[in-house]
Amino acid sequence: MKKMKSEMRKKYILEPPFEHFNENLELKPYGYQALFNILADKHLSSTDQGVGVVLANKYAWVLVSMSLVIEKPLTESQQLIGSTWYSGRRGPFFRREYNVVDKNNQTICKGASYSVLLDLENRSIYKQRQLPFEILTEELTHLVEANPTFKQNLEFVDIKEGQIENSHLDGLGHVNNLRYSEFVYDCFSESQIKELKNLKRIELYFHKEMQKSDRFVVKKGLNEKTNTYQIFNLTKKERAFTFNAYFDL
Numbered sequence: 001m002k003k004m005k006s007e008m009r010k011k012y013i014l015e016p017p018f019e020h021f022n023e024n025l026e027l028k029p030y031g032y033q034a035l036f037n038i039l040a041d042k043h044l045s046s047t048d049q050g051v052g053v054v055l056a057n058k059y060a061w062v063l064v065s066m067s068l069v070i071e072k073p074l075t076e077s078q079q080l081i082g083s084t085w086y087s088g089r090r091g092p093f094f095r096r097e098y099n100v101v102d103k104n105n106q107t108i109c110k111g112a113s114y115s116v117l118l119d120l121e122n123r124s125i126y127k128q129r130q131l132p133f134e135i136l137t138e139e140l141t142h143l144v145e146a147n148p149t150f151k152q153n154l155e156f157v158d159i160k161e162g163q164i165e166n167s168h169l170d171g172l173g174h175v176n177n178l179r180y181s182e183f184v185y186d187c188f189s190e191s192q193i194k195e196l197k198n199l200k201r202i203e204l205y206f207h208k209e210m211q212k213s214d215r216f217v218v219k220k221g222l223n224e225k226t227n228t229y230q231i232f233n234l235t236k237k238e239r240a241f242t243f244n245a246y247f248d249l
Helices: 029-045 177-185 190-194
Strands: 012-014 059-070 080-090 093-101 107-119 156-163 199-206 215-221 227-233 238-247
Touching: 012 029, 029 059, 029 080, 029 093, 029 107, 029 177, 029 199, 080 107, 156 227, 177 199, 177 215, 177 227, 177 238
Parallel strands: none
Antiparallel strands: 012 080, 059 107, 059 199, 080 093, 093 107, 156 215, 199 238, 215 227, 227 238
């Protein structure tokens, strides 16, 4: 099975939509996440491995974590240039790097994600060494520190309850990963929203997928050093999502 050509050379035009900016004209946290999603979708679709694409008639990519570093906060919608590449595998976890720059080649944000291949027939994670499609060319350049799983043990307090509705589902019938971050952003305090210009790093961990009609609660970690939020599925009684935000105050 032949290998793909180097991915790092490919560039893609990106532009954040106006609705991803808040009332202070600062990009909401999930706006950076959306840029990475669009970048990955454009790139993987060009190789027939796109997000939402069924691979080898039975597999699909599932995002399990994402780490973003914000170097130049966006305060207006503008054309950006993105690049992304496969950067290694750790067990069943496939790592991918993301780099987004402006027209002057200044870095806006950079990061990495971990994904798994899900067998859609039995909902199991693909663990074989041989991939069921064209082999990815591994680029060892890592842009940020990132991990596939969340390991901190924190105490949380309930903030806000909600329920998965029709509008939260995507084309595969899944809760779109942006929705989890939107639920968390809706629980930000006014002081946190005012400090978005100082947001430096975001970590997202997707533990268990929620489904239509699932009830959930957004919780906030009782730790002054980090802004950690967690979504707990009340229907299935399991952790669904963890969100870490780091501010430079």
